Amino acid sequence: MNIGKVAKSSSVSAKMIRHYESIGLIRTSPRTLSGYRQYHDRDVHLLRFIRRARDLGFSLEQIRQLVSLWDDPERASADVKRLAQAHIADLDQRIAALTDMRDTLVTLATSCHGDHRPDCPILHGLATAS
Amino acid sequence: MNIGKVAKSSSVSAKMIRHYESIGLIRTSPRTLSGYRQYHDRDVHLLRFIRRARDLGFSLEQIRQLVSLWDDPERASADVKRLAQAHIADLDQRIAALTDMRDTLVTLATSCHGDHRPDCPILHGLATAS
DNA sequence: TTTAACCTTCCCATCATGGGAGGGTCAAGC
DNA sequence: GCTTGACCCTCCCATGATGGGAAGGTTAAA
Numbered sequence: 001m002n003i004g005k006v007a008k009s010s011s012v013s014a015k016m017i018r019h020y021e022s023i024g025l026i027r028t029s030p031r032t033l034s035g036y037r038q039y040h041d042r043d044v045h046l047l048r049f050i051r052r053a054r055d056l057g058f059s060l061e062q063i064r065q066l067v068s069l070w071d072d073p074e075r076a077s078a079d080v081k082r083l084a085q086a087h088i089a090d091l092d093q094r095i096a097a098l099t100d101m102r103d104t105l106v107t108l109a110t111s112c113h114g115d116h117r118p119d120c121p122i123l124h125g126l127a128t129a130s
Numbered sequence: 131m132n133i134g135k136v137a138k139s140s141s142v143s144a145k146m147i148r149h150y151e152s153i154g155l156i157r158t159s160p161r162t163l164s165g166y167r168q169y170h171d172r173d174v175h176l177l178r179f180i181r182r183a184r185d186l187g188f189s190l191e192q193i194r195q196l197v198s199l200w201d202d203p204e205r206a207s208a209d210v211k212r213l214a215q216a217h218i219a220d221l222d223q224r225i226a227a228l229t230d231m232r233d234t235l236v237t238l239a240t241s242c243h244g245d246h247r248p249d250c251p252i253l254h255g256l257a258t259a260s
Numbered sequence: 261t262t263t264a265a266c267c268t269t270c271c272c273a274t275c276a277t278g279g280g281a282g283g284g285t286c287a288a289g290c
Numbered sequence: 291g292c293t294t295g296a297c298c299c300t301c302c303c304a305t306g307a308t309g310g311g312a313a314g315g316t317t318a319a320a
Binding site for chain 1: 182232
């Protein structure tokens, strides 16, 4: 299988597949005589795994660990759970930070009359200590 | 005032002040004979404004618009409000995306027993179509 | 044989920020 | 006046994940 087909069936772009190879997230693939990368079904499985982990917001470094656990028949599920929970905590923090921003902004926007006059609590709020 | 003092009192690093100057977000400052940038109180005000807008998650491009509205005594508060509401909508989208990730991950992690055994619903969930 | 659709590598861009090298300036204390 | 330490300057490089595009080779079908 060439890289284009793998890209389509894994939903990981060819660009990214090459990149993942270059940073050692996936193994270097064998090549044809003319230099084309050759893949098999198991590579598609791995790339789908990576893609889903990305969709869940894991970083490539975290995915590197997930992949090595995935590959390891001796793994303890506790190790996987630890990774997942650390990531959940991280997501919670980011959600909280964004929610704080949102709430502050909603408060400011609510008090802005939003007409032709220049007076604006949003700009005032930004200019003044919070 | 030298750049270090401005950085301290505005909570914007000297590195960033130079960067903001280089991308035209703030005006180029006058220099001493030896090339040191010279600032005044009004520059500190502007940088604090920028810093607070960053803290609320506005991009530098959005801040560029906010600053020009801030500078404009003829502005309509409706224009500011429009910017703020667009940003709120953007924050809402990001919060929703992160919350979806979080919920999916929590579901997977909950069903993982998290012990020494290798069997793990989290890895299984990542490997299988969602 | 031509052509279109592949593939290759290499460099550059994003966004906001920081690190660090290599070197100049300034003020205080001796 | 000289040393020293704390400033300042510019320039280049790095981050993380992804994409764009150039310049050129390969393949399969018409």
